[in-house]
Amino acid sequence: MSLIFWKPGTAGPGSNVDRASEKEENVVPYAPQDSHLSIQRQQERLPIYKHKEKLLYCIEKYGVMIVVGQTGCGKTTQLPQYLLQAGWAADGLVIACTQPRRIAATSVASRVADEVGTKLGNEIGYTIRFEDVSSKENTRILYMTDGMLFRETLVDPLLSRYSVIMVDEAHERSVYTDLLLGILRKIRKKRPALRIIVSSATLDAMKFFDYFSQGSSPEECTIVSLEGRMYPVEVAYLSEPTADYIQKAAEVVWNLNLQEGSGDILVFLTGREDIDRCLQELSDMLPTLPVRARRLIPLPLHAGLTTDEQLLVFQPAAAGTRKVIISTNIAEIRVYHPTTTLASLATVPISAASATQRAGRAGRTAPGICYRLYPASFFNALALTTSPEITRTDLTTPILQLKSLGINDLMKFDWVSAPPAETVLRALEGLYAAGMIDENGKLTPMGEKVSECPVEVGIARMLFRSKEYKCGEEILTIAAMTTVQDVFIIPDGASGALAELERRKFTAEEGDHLTLLNAYNAFTRYGRSSGWCKSHALSFRAMSRAISIRAQLKKYMLRFNLPIESCEGDSKRLARCLVSGYWRNGARWMPDGTYRSVRGNLVLHVHPTSVLFTRKPRTGWVIFHEMEETKKAQSVRPL
DNA sequence: GAGCACTGC
Incomplete structure (x- = not known):
């Protein structure tokens, strides 16, 4: 946790880059034989546009x-x-x-279209899932999500329509960034004309440089540094660790506010619960604020808020007031990768790279101060960077896609960072059990088709099996609903208990999957309106997304000649079909109220958001969508 | 009887 202090009149976290500073950047190109330390040594203060020719020379000369x-x-x-x-x-x-x-893909595209003076979707365009604002004939610069380009390799393995591919924010190391880099390196061997630009933060540059120059000629790879201007940021630490960093954060904010001078304050906490508590601590102190001090405007910032609420933090503070933004790492947009593992939502210490980047937030427009709510010795003990996502996530779907690209020997695949061998083996074993690959590791006809579907393998398998059970209509809806999160919400001003009552109206005795189906069907029946969602404790955003996903999946089903029939209320048939997708996620009910997983015999608890939280399963067996570690222990969302 | 950092196709 850290606390950041920045000057007023600026947008603060997540704001667009300020254009004025862009004209004063430094460009320091250097050849691969130079030591990477020379990035620091060779600081020449030269603007980026003056080095345009040099950049173009490098991209011409180096692959x-x-x-x-x-x-x-x-x-x-x-x-x-x-x-x-x-x-x-x-x-x-x-x-x-x-x-x-x-x-990022949409906002950057629209800004560049403005700069070029053209209509977005023509010469400058973007492509993200569900939105293609580009023209096959006219678009010359295409901004897109890395997942989208990775998917395009399944159709065009050499990405032959591109001359240059710039992989931006590569230091974030998202799964798709890593996969894409792996594929791009292979493509360059077959199509040397393709140019690749990898944009990265300083700390990770050498990793990418080594990756691309390994075993290739010296002409292959170069590093160019464009270090931006920064104001000095002082860093302060606690002299001793605190037992309650939330209260400490509130205290530091309070003391800062009593000081002279202007400036807003940005606080990073780990989650929504902590944010609410910190806000509470602050508002408890507010009545004692001296008259001459600035009035504090505390603002929460987390993903649970609506877009409008999030935008509040960007409004400049009025005269005599000071904004205090209390945020999760949503405020670190475009800056770093997550700080926790995917399997469990455990809070882990920030990496040194992330902490440094956070501190940098305070020096974007004026000198600032960063208060770290831990002793300096803690900082020195932090891991340098967070491990890439690909090393700590399930790889079943990515590996199926790599297979589809003809990459068969995954143990020999040159990853930017190799995932644990066990993860690869588990994925292969899962794909074999699902009938996606044969005993030689080659794709089966079904595996070939499933690799194209933008859903997890189990869900895709369920869609294919719906033909047999004649329930494509319902399975399509369930597949879409399980991939959106946070369907059931507590609307503003409503009580949790009331939301719970609304949610019960959709409850199906059979379990969560059919409950989701009920909610979706009710949403479409009653006009798909946001007002209706609000009065039924449903997220309009999530429901709308489910509609888009369902429409997209439906296209795949039609292409694969899968019938879209209704089971006409026959929940048995539906349940059988669900099991064909979730067959590896089975659990047995125990008399003490817990469950035992079929695979691994783990002790599981029902998640409180499940409709089975208050019920006993009729047959004693359940299948579940996912398993995650919470404060209690493993919990499941069963059928 | 108990809970939800953040992305992406």
């Missing part, structure tokens, strides 16, 4: 260019434009720039 620079140094918006001007998009070729997140 792969690693660009080091902070968020806001202009690489995302300017570099593709330089390439366009230099003719890299001639002959119908396209310059791609990938982003780990949808929001």
Whole structure:
């Protein structure tokens, strides 16, 4: 946890880069034989546009260019434009720039279209899931999510329509970024004309450089540094660790506010619960605030808020007031990767790289101070970076996709960071058990088709088996509903108990999957309105997303000649079909109220959000969507 | 009897 202090009149976290500073960046290119330490030594203060020719020279000469620079140094918006001007998009070729997140792909594309003075979707476009604002004929610069480009390799393995591919924010190391880099390295061997730009934060640049230069000629790879301007940020530590960092955060905010001077405050906490408590602590102190001190405006910032509520934090504080934004790492958008593992939502210490980047937030527009709510010795003991997501997540679906690309020997695949061998073995074993690969590890006809479907393997399997059980209509809905999260919410101003009552109206005796089906059907029956959702404690955003996903999956079913029939209320048939997808996720009810998993014989508890939390399963057996570690222990969401 | 950091196709 850390606390950041920045000057007023600026948008604060997550804001767009300020354009003024873009004209004053440094560009320090150097050849691969130089030590990476020379990034620091060779600081020349030269603007990016003056080095346009040098950048273009590097991309011409080297196949792969690693660009080091902070968020806001202009690489995302300017570099593709330089390439366009230099003719890299001639002959119908396209310059791609990938982003780990949808929001970044759309907002950057629209900004570049503005700068170029063209309508978005024409010369400059973007492609994200469910939205293709680009033109096959006219688009020359295409911003897209990295997942989208990875998927395109399944259709066009050499990505032949692209001349340059820039993988932006690569240091975040999302699963798709890593997969994409692995594929791009292979593509370059077969199509050396393709140019690759990997944009990364300083700390990770050498990793990418080593990866791309391994076993290739010295002409293959280079690093260019575009270090951005930063104001000094002082870092303060606690002299002793605190037992209650939430209260400590509130105290530090309070003391800061009593000091002279202007400036807003940004606090990072681990989750929503902590944020609410910190806000409470602050508001308890508010009545004692001296008249001459600035009035504190505490603002929460987390994903549970609506877009409008999130936008509140960007409004400048009025005269005589000071914003205190208390945030989860949503405020670190475009800056780093998550700090916890995927399997459990345990809170883990921040990495040194993330902590440094957070501190940098305070120096974007003026000098600032970062207060770390732990002793300096703790900082020195932090891991340098967070491990890449690919090393700590299930790889069943990615491996099926790699197989589909013809990469058969996964033990020999050159990963940027190799996942544990056990994860790969478990994925292969799962794919074999699901009938997606044969005993030689080759894709089966069903595996071939499933690799194209944008859902997890089990869900896809269930969609294919729905033909047999004549329930495609319902399974399609359930597949869509299980992939959106947070369907049931507590609307603003409503009590949790009331929301619970509303939720019960959709409850199916059979379990959560049929409950989701009921909610979806009611939503479509009653006009798909946000008002209706609010009065029934459903998230309109989640429901709308379910509609999009269902429509997308339906296209795949039609393409694979799978009938979309209704089971006409026959829940037995539906249950059988569900088991065909979730057959590995079975558990048995025990007289003490817990469950035992079929695989591994683990002790499981029903998650409190499940409709089976208050019920006993009729048959004594359940299947569940997912298993996660909570404060209690493993819990499941059963059928 | 008890809970939800953040993405992506």
